Amino acid sequence: MKGRQSRKRQIEAAPEAAPGALSGQVVSGLEFFLQMVETQRSRQNGTGKMETDSKAEVELAKIEKQLEQLRQTPGQSDETRQLIQQLHDRIDALRQDVHVGLSAWEKTELARHPQRPYTLDYIDRLFSDWSELHGDRAFGDDPAIVCGMARFRNKEVMVIGHQKARDTKQKVYRNFGMPHPEGYRKALRVMQIAEKFARPILTFVDTDGAYPGLEAEERGQAEAIARNLREMARLKVPILTTVIGVGGSGGALAIAVADRVLMMENSVYSVISPEGCASIMWRDATKKELAAQAMRITAADLSELRIIDGVVPEPPGGAHRDHEAAAAFLGDALEKNLAEVSAQPIAELVAARYKKFRNMAQFYTLEA
Secondary structure, X not given: OHHHHHHHHHHHHHHHOOHHHHHHHHHHXXXXXXXXXXXXXXXXXXXXXXXHHHHXXXXXXXXXXXXXXXXXXXXXXXXXXXHXXXXXXXXXXXXXXXXXXXXXXXXXXXXXOOOOOOHHHHHHHHOEEEEEEOOOOOOOOOOOEEEEEEEEOOEEEEEEEEOOOOOHXXXXXXXXXXXXXXXXXXXXXXXXXXXXXXXXXXXXXXXXXXXXXXXXXXXXXXXXXXXXXXXXXXXXXOEEEEEEEEEEHHHHHOOOOOOEEEEEOOOEEEOOOHHHHHHHHOOOHHHHHHHHHHHOOEHHHHHHOOOOOEEEOOOOOOHHXXXXXXXXXXXXXXXXXXXXXXXXXHHHHHHHHHHHHHOOOOOOOOOO
């Protein structure tokens, strides 16, 4: 234990120490901790997998941070730089192993990760000439939903999406990504503008649900969502939806009645949260892992059930690890699907969209 604490002190002191004296010792110390994580993974069995994976991710992040600080320290020898790169390669390989075969609950945790890219992060990377539109022309503006005009790979489009935040001030401003009725009415207003000017609509879903507060209900939350569902079903423009994080209940569906519904690899889409389902079914929210598995809320499950039309891959470790790579994957998927739906005649597109949602969740029992 004393030896481990000593190594830890060396690592923490590394950025301030003389680079020539401690570089080799720090690399050895980081290699020791990485080897511990690798050993834990090799001994891992089915029990306690979620806790092990979560702990491994935290440890890998700490080691990687120290490696990056060491890499930026001037005066490194060629041998030290080579060792640093080897450690980086081992971390990348181990991180991929950690995220192989994740359970539904583990993917739910990834979908909720505070560093995942949000709608505005994707807009910054995928769109040009972004011009945000505000207000529903009835009550006010809702920052939990962002809408605007933009250009996507030389094509003019309308963009709509839920917007979460990372710091406390912004979380309050964005209402934790849970829209009020005016947010959905603003989205519908922008969709109608898109239809008027024949612009495709791209929506990004990332919300735990519509805001359930008293003031939202007083202003017609249910009516606003229901109107969006009806109007989106008959809009005469192509519509693409991507679930980029959490797709929760009617708050997600209100901007997701689309010709193509895509999901990021580690996103989830469900009528209720796993904790809520467990509380209803078993009167015990701690059974959330069992509920998540039973609900089949992951991208792979919903693709198999034909609820969605495609799964967008994420970079190793998840979209929160590399925003640029995640945006590149999503951009390619959007371009491909937008070209396909835009090639269809509008009348056929609207009819197929209506049929698509009417045929969901229809199961038949055949008698022998």
